[in-house]
Amino acid sequence: MGRKFFGTDGIRGRTNEAPITAAMALKVGQAAGQLALRGDHRHRVVIGKDTRLSGYMLEGALEAGFTSVGVDVTLVGPMPTPAVAMLTKSMRADIGVMISASHNPFEDNGIKLFGPDGYKLSDEDEEELERLLEAEPVLAPSDKIGRVKRIDDVKGRYIHFAKATFPDRLRLDGMKIVIDCANGAGYNVAPAVLWELGADVVSLGVEPDGTNINKNCGSTHPQAMQNAVVEHGADIGLALDGDADRLIVCDEKGTMIDGDQLMALIAKRMQADGELKGDAVVATVMSNMGLERCLKETGMGLTRTKVGDRHVLKEMRRSGCNVGGEQSGHIILSDHATTGDGLLAGLQVLAALVEAEQPASKLLRQFDPVPQLLKNVRFKGGDPLAADSVKKVIEAAEKDFGSSGRLVIRKSGTEPLIRVMAEGDDSEQVTRWVDEICASVEQATA
Structure with missing residues (x-):
């Protein structure tokens, strides 16, 4: 069945343009509410959001949708996506909703859904939702309409949960940490966790105004974090994205460290402690x-999946691995969380730093990356990857790389972009083929 509404990470788009409208959010609430009506108990949904202005509109519409089909609503306000997943499970809700467009600009928004186990909905459930979205909702009788309440202690619950994932024997005393919360969902919890663990905290991106989420801050714009680390003489910098499920790090010199390096560090540490499951890390193409x-040198494997943390998590659950993620900084530690959590990943990096008693610049660079280049080509419609001219260039590149390199060319699941990535030991070869493929895609869309 083709997907009309759901992409790689829920429903996402420009606010007040289909599908991210109040009318659509009402329908999502009704459809998801009907999906949750299993069993004869009183049903409940947990709804969280990031700091976008449009979150108020979508929250109200979802609230109306859920209550209209007989589901009680618990509002938790601005909270990280992984916190909403955790709360959905711990509060025994039937479904969880996060209103966020993650790292996208404030004009965009999205709706992510979690099942009662805290995991993102399965493909089968999303397909059923697609069907329900286009069907007439079954409204509750007047005396069965859902009720709404707001929970005020969720900040404390998540802070306690996050701190519990940090080793009891360790503290962050004497460590200066810059944390950039992207003016997003983690602004009121991430700095508190680090401070309570003993760190000297320099906070950035903690003054959301509804329109400044991800604006020149956070994991997609890490320059502010890098500059602050050098300016304040900090030991390390952590940057989250708008919904705090992604982490990017810089060392004490302001040098960027991506998710691949962090996964290598965390996996090696867990392997040494006998905590790594599956003898492998799950990552994307x-x-x-x-x-x-790097992993092979220490007896670990790397299992690759399609892009998207839902695919990583699906493989982790299938194979029994407990470390996985994406180069972009989505890191899933399944012993603690059911989805990517930037703060929890950051705490594991900090624990390794405390134990090693080494500067971040020495510890965090676990391997020398193979030359890799990623470029995006925006397109207006159609399928440029189906054009014969594009196919021929791709085939020529694959033949030229042979076994010494890789190509990954795909449509973005959240934006009208073709992503062209190549890597190999010869950087000039990598650059040449990325440029040629991008040019062929541009000509096919002209």
Whole structure:
């Protein structure tokens, strides 16, 4: 069945343009509410959001949708996506909703859904939702309409949960940490966790105004974090994205460290402690070949999936692995969480730093990356990858790389972009083929 509404990470788009409208959010609430009506107990949904202005509109519409089909609503306000997943499970809700467009600008928004186990909905459930969205909702009788309440202690619950994932024997005393919360969902919890663990905290991106989420801050714009680390003489910098499920790090010199390096560090540490499951890390096709070689040196494997943390998590659950993620900084530690959590990943990096008693610049660079280049080509419609001219260039590139390199060319699941990535030991070869493929895609869309 083709997907009309759901992409790689829920429903996402420009606010007040289909499908991200109040009318659509009402329908999502009704459809998801009907999906949750299993069993004869009183049903409940947990709804969280990031700091976008449009979150108020979508929250109200979802609230109306859920209550209209007989589901009680618990509002938790601005909270990280992984916190909403955790709360859905711990509060025994039937479904959880996060209103966020993650790292996208404030004009965009999205709706992510979690099942009662805290995991994102299965493909089967999303397909059923697609069907329900186009069907007439079954409204509750007047005396069965859902009730709404707001929970005020969720901040404390998540802070306690996050701190519990940090080793009891360790503290962050004497460590200066810059944390950039992207003016997003983690602004009121992430700095508190670090401070309570003993760190000297320099907070950035903690003054959301509804329109400044991800604006020149956070994991997609890390320059502010890098500059602050150098300016304040900090030991490390952590940057989250708008819904705090992604982490990017810089060392004490302001040098960037991506998700591949962090996964290597965390996996090695867990392997040494006998905590790594499955003898492998699960990552996507975008992860660097250097990560694969690094893990192999210590007896670990790398299992690759399609892009998207839902695909990573699906493989982790299938194979029994407990470390996985994406180069972009979505890191899933399934012993603690059911989805990517930037703060929890950051705490594991900090624990390794405390134990090693080494500067971040020495510890965090676990391998030398293979030359890799990613470029995006925007398109207006159609399928440029189906054009014969594009196919021929791709075939020529694959033949030229042979076994010494890789190509990953795909449509973005959240934006009208073709993503072209190549990597190999010869950087000039990588650049040449990425440029040629991008040019062929542009000509096919002209």
